[in-house]
Amino acid sequence: MLNNKEYQFEPVPKNSLVVELTKRLLDYIFSGSIRPGDKLPTERKLQEAMQVGRSAIREALKALTVLGIVEVRQGDGTYLKKLDSALLTQSIEWGLLLxxxxxxxxxxxxxxxxxxxxxxxxxxxxxxxxxxxxxxxxxxxxxxxxxxxxxxxxxxxxxxxxxxxxxxxxxxxxxxxxxxxxxxxxxxxxxxxxxxxxxxxxxxxxxxxxxxxxxxxxxxxxxxxxxxxxxxxxxxxxxxxxxxxx
Known part of the structure; x- marks a missing residue:
């Protein structure tokens, strides 16, 4: 189980892989399955859930990290940060997460x-x-x-x-x-x-x-x-x- 609240990831098409992965991770964040301060599933679990390579998972997480949506704590894991909803809305509108x-x-x-x-x-x-x-x-x-x-x-x-x-x-x-x-x-x-x-x-x-x-x-x-x-x-x-x- 990925989290206390189960969230079902679907396999991702090979085209525009990082774009699609980033969108799927955002869907996961918005689903309520994870709250600010919670730890995201490991790269391995995300890889298995979405049936993609780990490098693609890492690229999608990089996009979210640079935008300040998640935080990587070395040796611990990746955590959801407190979201600035105005920024996030604009980011999606501008296509910054792609x-x-x-x-x-x-x-x-x-x-x-x-x-x-x-x-x-x-x-x-x-x-x-x-x-x-x-x-x-x-x-x-x-x-x-x-x-x-x-x-x-x-x-x-x-x-x-x-x-x-x-x-x-x-x-x-x-x-x-x-x-x-x-x-x-x-x-x-x-x-x-x-x-x-x-x-x-x-x-x-x-x-x-x-x-x-x-x-x-x-x-x-x-x-x-x-x-x-x-x-x-x-x-x-x-x-x-x-x-x-x-």
């Missing part, structure tokens, strides 16, 4: 959103806003690994506020949970934050000086670095080894 190609699409989209935001922020910032951004940067500088993510997100959301474009701010705000997962993934893998602080300082300097061209260059460098680190983590085979039969 495999690696779509993950790359949203990574690319975030880059373009951030670049547009920082350009307008440099053009439209006020002295008070620059001071507030500097205060966030200072907190970022003295952050630990545990609280860096929250200050990082605060920095980007402040830029969105400074851009004075409600549509761009709304999009970035709706992605908070997703950004939190991505940033944590990158920082945890690096084990330190100095590289990210330098990126943020360069962005702050350009914005504070009212230089949109330099601000865009600084954001492009930051997004390029963060994206390459994230992609490296996505592509790593870090999923759990097979657990002993239970």
């Amino acid at each position: 495999g690696e190609k779509h993950m790359m699409d949203i990574i690319e989209a975030r880059k373009e959103i951030e670049i547009s935001i920082v350009k307008y922020a440099a053009e439209r910032r006020t002295p008070e806003e620059v001071q507030q951004l500097g205060e966030i940067l200072e907190r970022l500088k003295h952050s630990t690994l545990d609280n860096f993510v929250e200050h990082d997100i605060a920095f980007h959301l402040k830029l969105a506020e400074m851009a004075k474009n409600t549509a761009l701010k709304g999009v970035l705000t709706s992605l908070q949970s997703l950004l939190r997962t991505w940033i944590k993934c990158v920082i945890d893998a690096a084990g330190e934050t100095s590289f990210s602080y330098v990126d943020h300082y360069n962005i702050y300097k350009a914005v504070s000086e009212g230089n949109p061209l330099q601000a865009v260059k600084a954001m492009e460098a930051h997004m390029g670095d963060a994206t390459s680190r994230l992609i490296n983590e996505i592509q790593k085979d870090e999923q759990l080894e097979a657990e002993p039969p239970v």
Whole structure:
């Protein structure tokens, strides 16, 4: 039995395997068979239930992990996180849960959103806003690994506020949970934050000086670095080894 509440998985067609697996896992999550904080079935059990290879199961779990829906605890298992329903609804509507190609699409989209935001922020910032951004940067500088993510997100959301474009701010705000997962993934893998602080300082300097061209260059460098680190983590085979039969 997969869980206290039995959920019947069906065999998955071979076409669009990862896409279909991700959908099936979401169906499982929405079925009520599992609640936030509960442990998902092991890769082996999912493999047997849906009659697919373990590599396909891992790719589908990667999609859910990057989106912050599930959490892999090394040596323990995969757990359902507390869901942000607004984020999840948008994610499904945008097709973000449909495999690696779509993950790359949203990574690319975030880059373009951030670049547009920082350009307008440099053009439209006020002295008070620059001071507030500097205060966030200072907190970022003295952050630990545990609280860096929250200050990082605060920095980007402040830029969105400074851009004075409600549509761009709304999009970035709706992605908070997703950004939190991505940033944590990158920082945890690096084990330190100095590289990210330098990126943020360069962005702050350009914005504070009212230089949109330099601000865009600084954001492009930051997004390029963060994206390459994230992609490296996505592509790593870090999923759990097979657990002993239970």
